[in-house]
Amino acid sequence: MGEFWRQYKGAIIGVLVSILILCTRLYNLILGLVLIIVGAFVGNYVQQNKDEVKDRIKKLVDKM
Helix, strand or coil: CHHHHHHHHHHHHHHHHHHHHHHCCHCCCCCCCCEHHHHHHHHHHHHHCCCHHHHHHHHHHHHH
C-alpha cells in the first residue's frame, strides 16, 4: 500500500481536489478567473505586437 501511495499520490490528490471543486461549484469561479487571465495575456500580446497581429489578421481576411 505504501508503494502504491508513493507512486500515485499526485493523481489521488488531483482526483480529490477535482471532486471537491465539482461538489462546491467552484469551477464557475475558476473558469471565470482562467478566462480573465487568458484575456489579459492575449491583450498584452496584441498590444506588444501590433504590427504583426495586424498583418496576420489582414492575411486571414484576404484568404476568406
